[in-house]
Amino acid sequence: MSFKDLKLNRPILRAIAEAGYDNPTLVQEKAIPLVLNKKDIIVSAQTGTGKTAAFALPILQLLFDKQDAPKKGKKIKALIISPTRELAIQIEENFKTYSIHTNLRTTVVYGGASIEPQKDILKKGVDILIATPGRLLDLHKQDIINLDYIETFVLDEADLMLDMGFIDDVKKIERLCSKEKQVLLFSATIPYKVEQLANTILNNPERVEVTTNSSTSKNxxxxxxxxxxxxxxxxxxxxxxxxxxxxxxxxxxxxxxxxxxxxxxxxxxxxxxxxxxxxxxxxxxxxxxxxxxxxxxxxxxxxxxxxxxxxxxxxxxxxxxxxxxxxxxxxxxxxxxxxxxxxxxxxxxxxxxxxxxxxxxxxxxxxxxxIDDHPYPLDPKTKPIVHKSKKIGSKHKKGRKSEASKKKKKRWY
Structure with a gap:
C-alpha cells in the first residue's frame, strides 16, 4: 500500500515524499482511514511504529479545506495532549514537516518554559495545538485558549499520562472541548486504567492493535x-x-x-x-x-x-x-x-x-x-556478607553484674 491509497491530498503527499517516506507503516494503514471517516479510535502501538503520523496526516487532511481563515480568525480545531515536553516538541516537529505545503498553523505549549512567547503565538491564531496538560489548563484559566471549536482531540501515550497522575487534568480538558469532537487515544499498552478512561471519553471507538501489548522488536x-x-x-x-x-x-x-x-x-x-x-x-x-x-x-x-x-x-x-x-x-x-x-x-x-x-x-x-563472560560476575553461590559490629558489649542487661563479679561473691547458699 502507498500513501496515495490512503486518499491523502497532494500537498500532504508531497511533504511525506520530501521527508523520505515511501509506504505507510501498519499503524498508519489501519488508523488513517478510520480517522478520515471521523471515527473515535483506540490505538495500541509501541513507540517507533509511526503512530504520530497516524494521527497527524489525517488531521491535516481533515483541516485542509478550512486552512484559509485569516490568521487572527483561526480557531484551535485540533488538540493533541502529550505527557512530556520532549514528546510534545517532537509531535510539533512532525506536524510542521507534514504541513509545509499548507497554510495550517501549529504550535506547542508546555511548562518549564516562559509562558509569554506561547501566549503571543496563540493570540495570533493557530489551527493545531500540542500541549502538556498543566500548561494547557494554565493558559485556559487566563482565557488565552478557547477549546470550543475542537474537532479532533488526541491523547498520546495515554498509559504514561495516567502513570504520571494526569487523569483528572485529562478529564477536565476533555470536558472543556466541544461535545461534537472526534477522540483519538494512543497508548503503548492498554491497561485497565486506560480502558476505563477510554470508556468515559470515547464514543463507540474502533480498535487498532498493531502489536501485542508487550512485543519487542525482532531486530x-x-x-x-x-x-x-x-x-x-x-x-x-x-x-x-x-x-x-x-x-x-x-x-x-x-x-x-x-x-x-x-x-x-x-x-x-x-x-x-x-x-x-x-x-x-x-x-x-x-x-x-x-x-x-x-x-x-x-x-x-x-x-x-x-x-x-x-x-x-x-x-x-x-x-x-x-x-x-x-x-x-x-x-x-x-x-x-x-x-x-x-x-x-x-x-x-x-x-x-x-x-x-x-x-x-x-x-x-x-x-x-x-552474558557470563565479563570481569564482574555476580556469583549466586556466595552468600551476602552480613557485617556484624566488632564492638562486644556486656552480655548482661544494664545494671546486672558481670560473670567475674558474681564468681567473687560468696553466696549464702
Missing part, C-alpha cells in the same frame, strides 16, 4: 549481565571501552543516579550528557539536540524524561538499573531498532533486581541471553 539483540551493584559502573566502562560503540542511550532509575554516572563518564573522557526532571527545558533540549547531531554519543536519562524521544539509528540501549515495571523495559529497548534498523539492548542486573528479570521475561515471552 533487537537483548543481552543480560548479572553484576554486583557496586560494580555496575566498572562494567559499564568496560563495555564502552571494548564492546558497545556508536550512539548509546543509558537508563537509570533516579535523577541522582543519572548525574553520578554522567560525572563518571565525563571524567573518563566520554562525550556524554543527560536529561532528567530537575534540568530546565532548555538544557534538556540542548542535550537532546547534541545527541541527535552526534556532538555527544552517550545520553543518560530517567524514564519519564526519555519517553517518546525519537532518535534515528540509535545503536544501543543500556539498562543500567532494571525497571520495576516490565512494560517500561519494552519502552526503553524500543528506542533502538526503529524503522527497520537493528540494535542491541544491554541490561545490568544486581542481586536485588532478579525478580524484575523474571517479570520482564514473562511479559515479552523471551528468555534474554545471559
Amino acid at each position: 533487537i539483540n537483548q543481552l543480560l549481565y548479572y553484576v554486583p551493584k557496586p560494580n555496575k559502573i566498572e562494567l559499564c566502562l568496560h563495555l564502552l571501552r571494548n564492546t558497545i560503540k556508536g550512539s548509546i542511550l543509558i537508563f537509570r532509575r533516579t535523577k541522582f543516579g543519572v548525574e553520578k554516572l554522567e560525572q563518571t563518564l565525563l571524567k573518563n573522557g566520554y562525550k556524554a550528557d543527560s536529561i532528567h526532571g530537575d534540568k530546565s527545558q532548555n538544557l534538556r533540549q540542548e542535550a537532546l539536540n547534541n545527541f541527535k547531531t552526534n556532538q555527544i554519543n552517550i545520553l543518560i536519562a530517567t524514564d519519564v524524561a526519555a519517553r517518546g524521544i525519537d532518535i534515528d539509528k540509535l545503536d544501543a540501549v543500556i539498562n543500567f538499573d532494571l525497571p520495576n515495571i516490565p512494560e517500561t523495559y519494552v519502552h526503553r529497548i524500543g528506542r533502538t531498532a526503529r524503522a527497520g534498523h537493528s540494535g542491541i539492548a544491554h541490561s545490568f542486573c544486581s542481586a536485588d533486581e532478579k525478580n524484575y528479570v523474571q517479570s520482564i521475561q514473562q511479559l515479552i515471552q523471551i528468555q534474554i541471553d545471559v
Whole structure:
C-alpha cells in the first residue's frame, strides 16, 4: 500500500515524499482511514511504529479545506495532549514537516518554559495545538485558549499520562472541548486504567492493535549481565571501552543516579550528557539536540524524561538499573531498532533486581541471553556478607553484674 491509497491530498503527499517516506507503516494503514471517516479510535502501538503520523496526516487532511481563515480568525480545531515536553516538541516537529505545503498553523505549549512567547503565538491564531496538560489548563484559566471549536482531540501515550497522575487534568480538558469532537487515544499498552478512561471519553471507538501489548522488536539483540551493584559502573566502562560503540542511550532509575554516572563518564573522557526532571527545558533540549547531531554519543536519562524521544539509528540501549515495571523495559529497548534498523539492548542486573528479570521475561515471552563472560560476575553461590559490629558489649542487661563479679561473691547458699 502507498500513501496515495490512503486518499491523502497532494500537498500532504508531497511533504511525506520530501521527508523520505515511501509506504505507510501498519499503524498508519489501519488508523488513517478510520480517522478520515471521523471515527473515535483506540490505538495500541509501541513507540517507533509511526503512530504520530497516524494521527497527524489525517488531521491535516481533515483541516485542509478550512486552512484559509485569516490568521487572527483561526480557531484551535485540533488538540493533541502529550505527557512530556520532549514528546510534545517532537509531535510539533512532525506536524510542521507534514504541513509545509499548507497554510495550517501549529504550535506547542508546555511548562518549564516562559509562558509569554506561547501566549503571543496563540493570540495570533493557530489551527493545531500540542500541549502538556498543566500548561494547557494554565493558559485556559487566563482565557488565552478557547477549546470550543475542537474537532479532533488526541491523547498520546495515554498509559504514561495516567502513570504520571494526569487523569483528572485529562478529564477536565476533555470536558472543556466541544461535545461534537472526534477522540483519538494512543497508548503503548492498554491497561485497565486506560480502558476505563477510554470508556468515559470515547464514543463507540474502533480498535487498532498493531502489536501485542508487550512485543519487542525482532531486530533487537537483548543481552543480560548479572553484576554486583557496586560494580555496575566498572562494567559499564568496560563495555564502552571494548564492546558497545556508536550512539548509546543509558537508563537509570533516579535523577541522582543519572548525574553520578554522567560525572563518571565525563571524567573518563566520554562525550556524554543527560536529561532528567530537575534540568530546565532548555538544557534538556540542548542535550537532546547534541545527541541527535552526534556532538555527544552517550545520553543518560530517567524514564519519564526519555519517553517518546525519537532518535534515528540509535545503536544501543543500556539498562543500567532494571525497571520495576516490565512494560517500561519494552519502552526503553524500543528506542533502538526503529524503522527497520537493528540494535542491541544491554541490561545490568544486581542481586536485588532478579525478580524484575523474571517479570520482564514473562511479559515479552523471551528468555534474554545471559552474558557470563565479563570481569564482574555476580556469583549466586556466595552468600551476602552480613557485617556484624566488632564492638562486644556486656552480655548482661544494664545494671546486672558481670560473670567475674558474681564468681567473687560468696553466696549464702
